[in-house]
Amino acid sequence: MTLRIAVQMDPLETINIAGDSSFALMLAAQARGYTLFHYDVRTLAYDASYGAAGRLTCWGAPVTVQRVEGAHFTRGEYRLIDLVADVDVVLMxxxxxxxxxxITATHLxxxxxxxxxxxxxxxxxxNAPEKVFVLDFARFMPPTLIARRIEDVxxxxxRQVAAGLGGDLVVKPLHGNGGKAVFRVPADGSNLGALVEMFQNAWIEPFMVQPFLPDVAEGDKRIVLVDGVVAGAINRKPGAGEFRSNLAVGGSAEATELTSTELAICAAMGPELKARGLVFVGIDVIGGKWLTEINVTSPTGIVAIDRFNGTDTCAMIWDAIAVRHAAL
Incomplete structure (x- = not known):
């Protein structure tokens, strides 16, 4: 079955085609004969005068993609796209x-x-932001605090020192991504006041605090689940002089296997992910046992996973989407 796919993503000009998961999904969709459109989320418009259902449109363009650096896409003429009449699937x-x-885009x-x-x-x-949804599986997490007051931190x-977990902390934005603004606080707390002040000034929401886990030196695993089923994993190791292992900040990827605890984590959350319609999810696990995030907004890692494992995660994702579309 041929599908018409509207991809809601950042500008195509800015992506790194060597590792971008969205680009890989677009290539795989195109290979299946699917029609691709690209649009910016800021062009969404909802017109309530079109009856009870209203009309949701975007300003988008048909695109074709190819794995050629510097010439990786061709864009047609922009036009108004009706996200019901002209499209079968929106890939957010x-x-x-x-x-x-x-959040407003999700409402629309x-x-x-x-x-x-x-x-x-x-x-x-x-309803499932990365660092909040994960609290549903707190039994697999390291000790975690979400707060704004320095006294709470x-x-x-x-308490972490008393429990023998050391005094170093990691502080990160509650709604950040890609390893941005993630800081390590030493046990003496020498930079804690300045960091808390910065977080309070930069974000209105609380921030997340966890003990620093020395196991991160050996990397953290990005495990991808498709419709609740494990598709594969990579281990991401920090670069020189770094404790963050995100590929976006210089981490490197290597092949890996899942531990029994990691398999148990996936088995525990898989049915919930499927029930929520979260088709493509990436979770992060440190030390083979500590669940730190559940990434649902724009997960990454499938290009590296497929390169190391010889798998086809894009095919799994499009198969799952096709099944869900057929059930509409």
């Missing part, structure tokens, strides 16, 4: 920040329910 892939603009896309499939499901994306740090 723009990167965070997970701000009010992002949710109005396509029963008409056009949106993957990942927009209501579930809105200091008390948390004291």
């Amino acid at each position: 892939r723009q990167d965070p920040p997970f701000d009010l603009g992002y 896309l949710e109005r396509l329910a029963g008409q056009t499939l949106v993957a990942n499901d927009p209501a579930s994306v809105r 200091r008390a948390f740090q004291e």
